[in-house]
Amino acid sequence: MNPVLRSTLWLAFFGLVLAAWALMYVMAMDMDLDLLGRPGQMGAVMRGMDPRMDMYMPMANFGPLFVMWGAMMAAMMLPTMVPTLRSYEDLMVSADGTRAGWLGVLLGYFTVWLAFAALIAGLQLALLFGGAIDMLGIARSRWFAAALLLAVGLFQFTRTKEICHGVCHSPMIYFLGHWRTGFAGGLRMGLGLGAYCAGCCWGFMLLGFAGGVMNLAWMGLATLFMVLEKLPQIGHRVTRPLGVALICGACVVAGWPLIMIPFHGG
Secondary structure, X not given: OOHHHHHHHHHHHHHHHHHHHHHHHHHHHHOOEOOOOOEOHHHHHHHOOOOOOOOOOHHHOHHHHHHHHHHHHHHHHHHHHHHHHHHHHHXXXXXXXXXXXXXXXXXXXXXXXXXXXXXXXXXXXXXXXOOOEXXXXXXXXXXXHHHHHHHHHHHOOOHHHHHHXXXXXXXHHHHHHOOOOHHHHHHHHHHHHHHHHHHHHHHHHHOHHHHOOOOHHHHHHHHHXXXXXXXXXXXXXXXXXXXXXXXXXXXXXXXHHHHHHHHHOO
């Protein structure tokens, strides 16, 4: 294994992750949002705009939304892929894995998430024009936000989550059962791993609509959740507690006015 090539590729990988986070930060600032996704004066004006107005609005068009979600996928999902790429590197020593195959796995995985970015960009447009979210991608109703939290929380306890998480949590087992050589083989395995990963983590992406898709604090927290789920030592132990936390979050959001009554002297 060429150490110089290995170091260069890993540096490029983490450079891509940092560049994606930097792009998300610049986009949030351009939309006049703070790190919690809360709009300033200009952002509040944008939030209240009607997507049907006769003017060009990036957040009401598929192209800019796809770029935004593509950058978000790179920022949030590539860090979760580190254990997978390390597992493939182990097979470069013990089997006939190659650096081209390593790149193929990475490309296949990210291709799936780019497809997911296209899907969720279309979903955002549907929710926007349907009145469920505003121009900044923030839920208009606390009931909609609570429903998203509840749905994703309950999904953490499903068999589908268990199966998809099992593959994401143990990529070595997937490699051994689906081993293909070379770049094409790596690409094919990367597509498969990406599909399982999307099946495991789609809910965390949808939760962006609960608090705003450009809420950088939530993006960071969701990334942490997904990284924890994939860690070999604790991954299986955090899935259901995260589900409980999300369900509790749904209850808090739904009952927020009642919770705040004592603080307002009611």
